[in-house]
Amino acid sequence: MFVRITTDPTRRPNSLRDLGMTSCSNPTVSLSEFSYKKGTEIYGEKEAAEYVYQVKTGAVRSYKLLSDGRRQIGAFHLAGDIFGLENGDSHRFTAEAIVDTTVRLIRRQTLELVADIDPVVANNLLNMTTNNLQHAEDHMLLLGRKTSLERVAAFVLEMDQRLTGAGVIALPMSRRDIADYLGLTLETVSRALSRLHELGIIAFLGTTQRQIVLSDRQKLAIIDLQG
Amino acid sequence: MFVRITTDPTRRPNSLRDLGMTSCSNPTVSLSEFSYKKGTEIYGEKEAAEYVYQVKTGAVRSYKLLSDGRRQIGAFHLAGDIFGLENGDSHRFTAEAIVDTTVRLIRRQTLELVADIDPVVANNLLNMTTNNLQHAEDHMLLLGRKTSLERVAAFVLEMDQRLTGAGVIALPMSRRDIADYLGLTLETVSRALSRLHELGIIAFLGTTQRQIVLSDRQKLAIIDLQG
DNA sequence: CGTTAACTTGACCAGTGTCAAGGAACGTGG
DNA sequence: CCACGTTCCTTGACACTGGTCAAGTTAACG
Numbered sequence A, B: 001m002f003v004r005i006t007t008d009p010t011r012r013p014n015s016l017r018d019l020g021m022t023s024c025s026n027p028t029v030s031l032s033e034f035s036y037k038k039g040t041e042i043y044g045e046k047e048a049a050e051y052v053y054q055v056k057t058g059a060v061r062s063y064k065l066l067s068d069g070r071r072q073i074g075a076f077h078l079a080g081d082i083f084g085l086e087n088g089d090s091h092r093f094t095a096e097a098i099v100d101t102t103v104r105l106i107r108r109q110t111l112e113l114v115a116d117i118d119p120v121v122a123n124n125l126l127n128m129t130t131n132n133l134q135h136a137e138d139h140m141l142l143l144g145r146k147t148s149l150e151r152v153a154a155f156v157l158e159m160d161q162r163l164t165g166a167g168v169i170a171l172p173m174s175r176r177d178i179a180d181y182l183g184l185t186l187e188t189v190s191r192a193l194s195r196l197h198e199l200g201i202i203a204f205l206g207t208t209q210r211q212i213v214l215s216d217r218q219k220l221a222i223i224d225l226q227g
Numbered sequence C: 001c002g003t004t005a006a007c008t009t010g011a012c013c014a015g016t017g018t019c020a021a022g023g024a025a026c027g028t029g030g
Numbered sequence D: 001c002c003a004c005g006t007t008c009c010t011t012g013a014c015a016c017t018g019g020t021c022a023a024g025t026t027a028a029c030g
Helices: A108-117 A119-145 A150-161 A174-180 A186-197 A217-224 B108-117 B119-145 B148-162 B175-182 B186-198 B217-224
Strands: A013-015 A029-030 A034-035 A041-043 A051-057 A059-066 A073-078 A094-097 A102-109 A167-170 A203-206 A211-214 B014-015 B028-036 B042-045 B053-055 B060-065 B071-078 B094-097 B101-107 B169-172 B202-204 B212-213
Touching: A013 B053, A034 B202, A051 A108, A051 B108, A059 A174, A059 B119, A073 A119, A073 A174, A073 B119, A102 A108, A108 B108, A119 B060, A119 B071, A119 B119, A150 A167, A150 A211, A150 A217, A174 A186, A186 A203, B053 B108, B071 B119, B071 B175, B101 B108, B101 B169, B108 B119, B119 B148, B148 B169, B148 B175, B148 B186, B148 B212, B148 B217, B169 B175, B186 B202
Parallel strands: none
Antiparallel strands: A013 A029, A034 A102, A041 A094, A051 A102, A059 A073, A059 A094, A167 A211, A203 A211, B014 B028, B028 B101, B042 B094, B053 B101, B060 B071, B060 B094, B169 B212, B202 B212
């Protein structure tokens, strides 16, 4: 189940800009790519944080486990998202590819050296961490105080926003993944989606269960009860 | 219920070091103090973030509300803790004094100016944000996947750790505050504490309900089910 | 096309929430 | 220092949301 990086993934000179960084000095740093098959681990919790990652294609889940196997997914990482950025020197989540996924990597050490010199890069690191913090804060409210229907509505809205906002979403993750993200069981997620379907608020595209149309974004937002 | 700062709280030249910052340039910046009565608001959600705060004495709760009044406390801030540090320009939580509280303040702008010049200060800001992120990540696991007894055990352990770790804690917050922090009701918190008491794992000091003795830290840790 | 994994739905159950009552602690003013 | 009112806390009875278990269906994939 483990897929380790065996070849040193340090080819292809490239720019920090590709990781969403802007910099006045804008030095060329080494970037490379790596692919993970569906279901494989990218890094484990408490493992040394050697790289920072950016999803090129695919999707990734970051989660923590309790000793008896209960799982809490802290975030999904979609195309373009950066993940695995740690300030301490080990990862605080396990990261797995949800589907076949290609990521760009940058050595963490490289990034840190640049950040020490370039205040713009340093500021970008702080911004990314702040964005992660804000997401976690909002998610605490969801996990602590929202009902199952509110959680699922919030999830659909979040995914729509992050996947183009076109009102049609193709979810890469299973009902179980959604459940572990929302602090529910997969059955409860399924029932909530059915309920939203009955209410005419969402629809399923074609024959599949993972393509969802937001028929009534307004009602979704009302159910979500934001703030 | 609102207590606004009416006098400009900018007296007493002091050092960044007092806010836990170390710096090579270590410039003198303006610091001042302010006191809040029990139950008063320090700042509101979405309010402009003009100051960063450090608890000198007392305790503070940071929370978000849903429109129907459900509350999620994201963190408690105890003596020495820094809070209200935002990267964006408005606060993401409401902060209230739990008991009569004195805080030190520093203008956010001042801090930012120094951070731009001094990479050590900038790094401290990143460290503080990372610590907040880590706490939020752990709390998501608690809110999403732990039982009521596990949550309360985790809470008692956290408070013990943060209040000296002596095994005797004097809680500043009510059962309702604890409940809103743990994503439970106050009744469930009360029942869980009674249960821990029955099991001989905690005891109550004297006549009060807010002073707790950790009689068996080991069993608490087992119930908490960490990781 | 067959096998397997994922999803839905139903019946039942358990853990937490709700509502209510009573008691303990705390603050206030006499 | 005491009496009173208020707030906080505990406990019980009951309700209900969401979890568990199980069966059947649908979709995905070799």
